[in-house]
Amino acid sequence: MLSPILNPIPLAEPVLSLSPLTPAAEPLFIALFSCPQVMRYIQPPLSVDQARQRFGRILKLSTGPAYYLVNHNPSQQNIGLAMLNILPEQSSAEIGRMLLPAWQQRGLGKALGQLLLQTASADSRVTQLTTRIHSSNNAAINSARKLGFAQQHCLPDDFLLFSLQIK
Numbered sequence: 001m002l003s004p005i006l007n008p009i010p011l012a013e014p015v016l017s018l019s020p021l022t023p024a025a026e027p028l029f030i031a032l033f034s035c036p037q038v039m040r041y042i043q044p045p046l047s048v049d050q051a052r053q054r055f056g057r058i059l060k061l062s063t064g065p066a067y068y069l070v071n072h073n074p075s076q077q078n079i080g081l082a083m084l085n086i087l088p089e090q091s092s093a094e095i096g097r098m099l100l101p102a103w104q105q106r107g108l109g110k111a112l113g114q115l116l117l118q119t120a121s122a123d124s125r126v127t128q129l130t131t132r133i134h135s136s137n138n139a140a141i142n143s144a145r146k147l148g149f150a151q152q153h154c155l156p157d158d159f160l161l162f163s164l165q166i167k
Helices: 023-033 048-060 108-121 138-146
Strands: 016-020 066-072 077-087 092-099 128-134 150-154 159-165
Touching: 016 108, 023 048, 023 077, 077 108, 092 108, 108 128, 108 138, 128 138, 138 159
Parallel strands: 092 128
Antiparallel strands: 016 066, 066 077, 077 092, 128 159, 150 159
């Protein structure tokens, strides 16, 4: 049974939903990966060409992480990307998320985290979630802690590894 933090009271209409990444998402992908504000805690921003190439490689992947469009249901806009990388041999999954700057600082990171938790929990192989957060990204650290993630250790690249047992 899921703990209350992993099984929130359902809203009449969910604020966010996930949909598969499609070729139509290329402009959003480029906007995110080339934006200094979005990328400041992840890596240096990519050029438009580099982002386009990365998007093409991701679309061609038949295995590996699943990438999703993040849909803001009330406005019917795509506002970000989410990643769920299930590692069945380890019974764990890594999550990642990014939102366009106009949608940050609205509590949507926590809502997106809950949605990823629910998505991962639906896979019987996954018993633990992990996420890597840059040590200076206080908003993401606070969001992860509110979701029940605990910091495990500091990685050599100045990222912190958080984990959450879900089953």
